[in-house]
Amino acid sequence: MWRRLAALDRVPRQTIYLLMFLACGLPFFFDVRLPLYVWPETRAVFEVTDSTPPNKVVLICSNRVQGSQGENWPQYEALVSHLMLRGIKFVVIAVDSDPLAPQFSERVNERQAAKYGRKYGVDWVNLGMVRGAPLIMASIGRNIKAVFPRDYRGYSTNDAQKLPILKNITGAADFQILWAIEYQPSLDWMVWLDPAGRVPVAFGSAGIVTTSWYPYISSGQMKGMMAGIRGAAEYETLVRSKYGRAYDEEGLRGGRLLVPLAFGHLVIISFILLGNLGMIAKRRAAKEGRR
Amino acid sequence: MVWRRRFIAALTFLAGLYFLLEFILPPTVPGSTHRGVFLEQLPTVLALATADGERLEVEVGPGVELSMMVRDPTGKLQAKVQRTREVSVGETLSVRTRTFAFGSFRNGTFLDDKGGAVALRPGERVYSDDSGDRPADPAQLAPGTPLRVEARGARVVGIRWGSLTLLDGPAGEARSRRTVALAPNIAVLREKRKGTPDEIEPYEARVGDLLAVGHTTFLRDQRDTAAQFNSVLGTLALGMGLLSLGMVNGRKLRKRGEDRWVAVAFFVAVVLGVVAGVYKYYDPNTSERSFSDAIVFKLIGPVGSTIFSLLAFYLASASYRAFRIRSAEAGLMMATALIVMLGQTPFGMYLTGWLGEQLKALWLPNIAGWVLRVPNSAVVRGLIFGTMLGGIGTALRYWLNLEKGSAMGGGD
Structure with missing residues (x-):
């Protein structure tokens, strides 16, 4: 499992760019309301x-x-x-x-x-x-x-x-x-x-x-x-x-642009968390490999 | 080049000296400045020879405005308001003696809106905002129109300077009353409990005001000139930048190297920019204005925004790669960053809003706000102190010609 999760340590930047693009672009086509x-x-x-x-x-x-x-x-x-x-x-x-x-x-x-x-x-x-x-x-x-x-x-x-x-x-x-x-x-x-x-x-x-x-x-x-x-x-x-x-x-534009901004932030936060999960998984996988 | 270096050093030193002196010296000459509580005054009276050849005496007071006609940067004549202390014998002024609201005009006399007659002295005329250089035509005035009584183009032939009486000791003693004579360039400052004193006209003083009266050090009077000089230098720098870019790109064109197309693009962009800049002053529905708007809002705007928006992609990628918890400090930083980021987005409210009003201190936006207002403020203050000290050090190096870089005429 750790070996699979370790793949999160090296997500290609194109994937990050694509998700960022979707997160910031899609909200323009849907009426999303956030508190x-x-x-x-x-x-x-x-x-x-x-x-x-x-x-x-x-x-x-x-x-x-x-x-x-x-x-x-x-x-x-x-x-x-x-x-x-x-x-x-x-x-x-x-x-x-x-x-x-x-x-x-x-x-x-x-x-x-x-x-x-x-x-x-x-x-x-x-x-x-x-x-x-x-x-x-x-x-x-x-x-x-x-x-x-x-x-x-x-x-x-x-x-x-x-x-x-x-x-x-x-x-x-x-x-x-x-x-x-x-x-x-x-x-x-x-x-x-x-x-x-x-x-x-x-x-x-x-x-x-x-x-x-x-x-x-x-x-x-x-x-x-x-x-x-x-x-x-x-x-x-x-x-x-x-x-x-x-x-x-x-x-x-304030209310309209807030939604793409919020989703963009969410992508960044998600990737920070996933990157850390990948780093931990990579270490665990390496430890298991040594055993 | 030694002369260039010396010239820049001397100019920098003089400019720095002006600002240092303006900052540390008081606005009036120390030692000869009188301080005290204002009691009474004898007003200044100007003797004027009007354009009609009449003699007119004007007591300077509220409602009186002295102005001089000067040319603005476009060459048009503008009225520049003068302080009383700046007026000297021989000058030609426009003097507004009083204002009133138009009521009616009967038997060659203006009546104000309360029915009182406005008696004009020899050399005085009545002007309105719309009358321009000509006296107001009573037939075209609506009741209530604000009007000014003025003596335009009047030459100052004499000044009877007034005086101020101040109390600078115990109130009961006669010797505590000091009468200070006004004179050219004697400034009257109203002192305040907090902040810098305001310069006022002598007639603006109210009984009980704490005043400082003394000869001006002239430094304050030149602040606007210094600001304009600074502004002109800044604007010249724009032109120099364009000139420099033109020379660099011109050289590229002459060499006919591979990058000559970049130079061509530069010159095309400059021409388009200049044309768009000139056309932006046209009316909104003209083709010239449409061209300018197209260049600015449909070309420069989207291109600039697109380049700037790339930051979002780099930011996402960089934070993914760099933000790894490898130590306790990094963990603390990440936790703080997540709170602040989530707190600033609507998701912060979405995640914690359900806690209700009772526990609103635990709402993510409130926690993020606390982080920004308390620990963050402390850190930023520390940074500001550090950078300001560094800034003072660098400024001193420039001022005293200890900086040898290219900015000071030295080598690269």
Whole structure:
């Protein structure tokens, strides 16, 4: 028996790849529902974002591009759909990112705006990308219009007719929360944007890097986060549970991608266990062979 | 090249020195800064020669905004708000003296929304957000429209600097009252129990505020310039990267080696990227925008995602091969990893949710959360301290020109 089990020690990688492919691919063709536990880190940032007063805006630094869109896209779309649903005004920027980042953001903004009937310049503005972190983060906190004299579409940020959203917005005191969404957001946001620490900071990052944020959450420097696809699915759940049918979930990805992710994890866990079983079996088989 | 190395070393040292001084020096000159509790003030008054040739005196206070017209990076004129301490005689400013909401216009006089007459002094005009460079036309204003009274293009011909009176000793003693005269570049800082003090305009001080008043060290004033310099350098680096890639690929093309097709692909990609980048500013329903969207969302997006998704396959294969329990520590690590992984997926709830609310501490997501918030946080903090100390050491090596690598103009 041990000799047969020892074969598990050397599973061909093609088999692992195939099972991984099936685990991640098949759930797209079936409607699978799994129970979801909402982590406190997601709930905390949802509540701060949801309670944005009319005189403040949500600042989103979206550096998400093609590489990390598997996780950052659902996060960004979950956040923007919530803001559009509630009519919360938001400003999108990109700092030290791939130059394509503003275009990726704007695609989601336009889609969600069409759903909820929101208008560019009134409900949201995309200011494009700037380089020079971390110093530029401090400048954004002091005067965002000085850092971005023009928006992504070429309008002057001082033009109150085209961009009324920015009329009374100057710096950190006007931001309800900063959302930094990218594969691994920069910790510099916590230090530089508002040294007085008045602006809560939230990250939407790849699941694999979230372990690094917990010390900052427990110290209070970070309000919370969306951890990978799970965080996006939890955020969607929170919006749905609060606003019910008004929340149009067409095209949202968090809940949909969570299932393939869960099955993918299951494959990895299974192979780790099988590999160890194979290793033990191989040792036993060798011991029996010596006898 | 020695001169290049020296130039980089000098530039690095100066940049580092600025940030070090900006970090350690207080915002106002130590020794000549007065601290105390704010009691009262004498406001600053600007004497202006307006564009109409009239003389106008403006008391700087709430509602007054001083701005200077400067050109933005695209060459258009923009109003840049000036602090009172930055204003000097001879400068031309736009001065907003007050604001009001439009009520009506009768007999050549504006009335605000409460019916009060808005008396304009010589040289003052009324502007709205929509009126641009021209004064607002009362016939086109709706009641409630916010309006501004401004003197545009006014030259500063005199400044009567005011003063602040502070209490810096026992309240009952007359000598505890100190009157500090305001002057050019005298900064007023409101101190806080926590964090860095905020610079305020003198008229923003409230009785009871703890203020520090002194001559600015100028370092804080240059923070935005330093940030812009940093930003420009970062953007230049993008261009240099493209230039370098162009040179390398150009050389490949000239040599006509086997890899020349890679170079051709590079130049095609650059051209496509530039065209897509220019076309992305077009309206959504134009063919130019469709072309840009096709390149970005139907080519770059899927290719990038596909390459990144390969990680899942490598991760599965690598964890299968490497994650073997060969010691007690490895066993502990694997148990932790399994808990955290399962806790992060819906299966964690599926496996332990049946325990019910009474035993929810034993739900896998809660155990995983504890592992991440407590032991993991402790380990990450230790790592951060270590890397930060290493970072400070490396920064000092660069700053003091002890680093001899190619980044500092040395050899490879």
